[in-house]
Amino acid sequence: MDLTYSPDQEDFRDRARSWLAANVPTAPLPSPATADGVAAHREWERLLHEAGFAALHWPREHGGGGAGLVEQALFAEEYVKAGAPVRLNRLALTLAGPTVMALGSAEQRERWLPGMLTCDELWCQGFSEPEAGSDLAGVRTRGEIDGDKLVVTGQKVWTSLSAFAQWMFALVRTDSAQRRHRGLTFVMIPMDAAGVELRPIRQLHGEPGFSEVFLTGVRVPVGNVVGDIGAGWTVAMTTLGFERGGLGDHARFARDVGDLVELARRAGVADDPVVRDEVAARFVEVQQFRRHVELVTSRLAAGTPVDAQASITKLYWSEMEARIFETALRILGPLAELTVEAPMNLAAPGLHRRYWHARASRIFAGTSEVQRNIIAERVLGLPREPRWTPT
Numbered sequence: 348m349d350l351t352y353s354p355d356q357e358d359f360r361d362r363a364r365s366w367l368a369a370n371v372p373t374a375p376l377p378s379p380a381t382a383d384g385v386a387a388h389r390e391w392e393r394l395l396h397e398a399g400f401a402a403l404h405w406p407r408e409h410g411g412g413g414a415g416l417v418e419q420a421l422f423a424e425e426y427v428k429a430g431a432p433v434r435l436n437r438l439a440l441t442l443a444g445p446t447v448m449a450l451g452s453a454e455q456r457e458r459w460l461p462g463m464l465t466c467d468e469l470w471c472q473g474f475s476e477p478e479a480g481s482d483l484a485g486v487r488t489r490g491e492i493d494g495d496k497l498v499v500t501g502q503k504v505w506t507s508l509s510a511f512a513q514w515m516f517a518l519v520r521t522d523s524a525q526r527r528h529r530g531l532t533f534v535m536i537p538m539d540a541a542g543v544e545l546r547p548i549r550q551l552h553g554e555p556g557f558s559e560v561f562l563t564g565v566r567v568p569v570g571n572v573v574g575d576i577g578a579g580w581t582v583a584m585t586t587l588g589f590e591r592g593g594l595g596d597h598a599r600f601a602r603d604v605g606d607l608v609e610l611a612r613r614a615g616v617a618d619d620p621v622v623r624d625e626v627a628a629r630f631v632e633v634q635q636f637r638r639h640v641e642l643v644t645s646r647l648a649a650g651t652p653v654d655a656q657a658s659i660t661k662l663y664w665s666e667m668e669a670r671i672f673e674t675a676l677r678i679l680g681p682l683a684e685l686t687v688e689a690p691m692n693l694a695a696p697g698l699h700r701r702y703w704h705a706r707a708s709r710i711f712a713g714t715s716e717v718q719r720n721i722i723a724e725r726v727l728g729l730p731r732e733p734r735w736t737p738t
């Protein structure tokens with residue numbers, strides 16, 4: 348592992364740092380899971396795009412920054428340190444866009460990539476269904492070919508940002524005679540098409556972005572299929588392969604641990620040895636994570652694929668994030684029950700939201716149990732779990 352940065356990389360870091368210092372909004376933007384928040388984040392995304400920072404990881408030929416992995420990690424670190432807003436169109440920039448670049452036609456690239464970069468078109472992910480979460484091959488939403496249209500009927504669930512998205516990249520079953528991974532197709536569905544109905548899922552924080560998506564006879568041009576009809580599993584695995592697992596996010600977690608120290612001071616428990624032990628443990632975990640991310644970045648930059656080891660990254664950060672916010676609530680003790688508006692409240696705005704979200708991090712992008720299975724079988728080479736069969 349090489350931890351030194353070249354002069355060019357240091358220059359890049361300085362340039363990114365100065366631009367962020369001059370442009371990051373001074374007040375926090377409203378949550379991106381609300382209509383006001385989406386509008387405000389779109390403005391911010393436009394600024395990022397104009398400065399060439401919207402998609403550093405995309406090749407220049409597709410309008411991206413063409414930056415190396417180390418520059419991407421440096422930017423991500425500076426981004427968090429500058430307190431910049433969370434990214435709005437993440438699913439487009441990290442999943443849908445790279446999939447279209449890898450497996451889409453020239454026409455599809457021209458149609459979809461520019462709107463992802465400018466954030467004029469927001470994207471959501473329509474993979475999960477009531478009977479297909481961890482077991483994605485269980486997808487039942489049907490797609491029937493009718494001339495030059497694919498007619499889609501079924502239900503997606505837990506669709507983040509669906510209330511505001513213009514497009515959904517979805518996995519549908521086009522051949523019901525085939526089972527599991529075969530007979531699936533990857534298709535881009537316009538969210539304003541007739542037959543798309545959203546039923547909001549109410550969340551603890553009350554924000555409206557999350558929904559179930561019901562699809563009834565939705566007619567989608569066959570030209571919106573990415574890859575071949577019936578080859579959707581390969582396309583979906585390409586998509587999920589782009590989830591690299593939080594390069595640069597260690598800066599966000601380091602900031603969160605700094606916030607724990609502040610919180611302990613405000614709560615008057617900064618000298619409590621139990622609290623000190625717990626906060627120190629969180630600090631050490633974040634430092635370990637940073638080293639892990641540097642190792643992964645260094646390997647990827649040298650062209651060594653990390654494959655199933657990406658599960659270690661996802662498992663580590665999501666479990667660590669949950670522990671950080673559990674520590675925050677333990678520091679607050681009974682005061683953790685108070686709302687932000689309560690006179691005796693000590694929690695910073697957003698702390699409870701982050702606590703709830705950290706619990707969801709153990710579920711989305713592959714649950715912790717599923718990540719442990721992958722690590723056991725494909726990293727450590729342990730025997731496969733026995734398949735459960737009904738008696």
Ligand SMILES: Cc1cc2nc3c(=O)[nH]c(=O)nc-3n(C[C@H](O)[C@H](O)[C@H](O)COP(=O)(O)OP(=O)(O)OC[C@H]3O[C@@H](n4cnc5c(N)ncnc54)[C@H](O)[C@@H]3O)c2cc1C
Nearest residue numbers: 472473474475480481482505506507707710711712714716
């Ligand atoms: C906040 C949030 C946002 C999300 N956003 C999206 C989105 O935008 N688009 C989208 O398509 N999906 C999204 N999801 C869905 C997410 O991908 C699924 O929730 C996840 O894949 C788990 O599937 P499931 O909920 O059906 O649970 P299940 O797969 O039914 O799992 C239930 C439990 O069984 C365990 N389990 C399952 N299989 C195994 C196994 N083989 N071995 C051991 N344990 C197992 C799981 O770990 C879990 O604890 C989101 C989820 C959340 C929480």
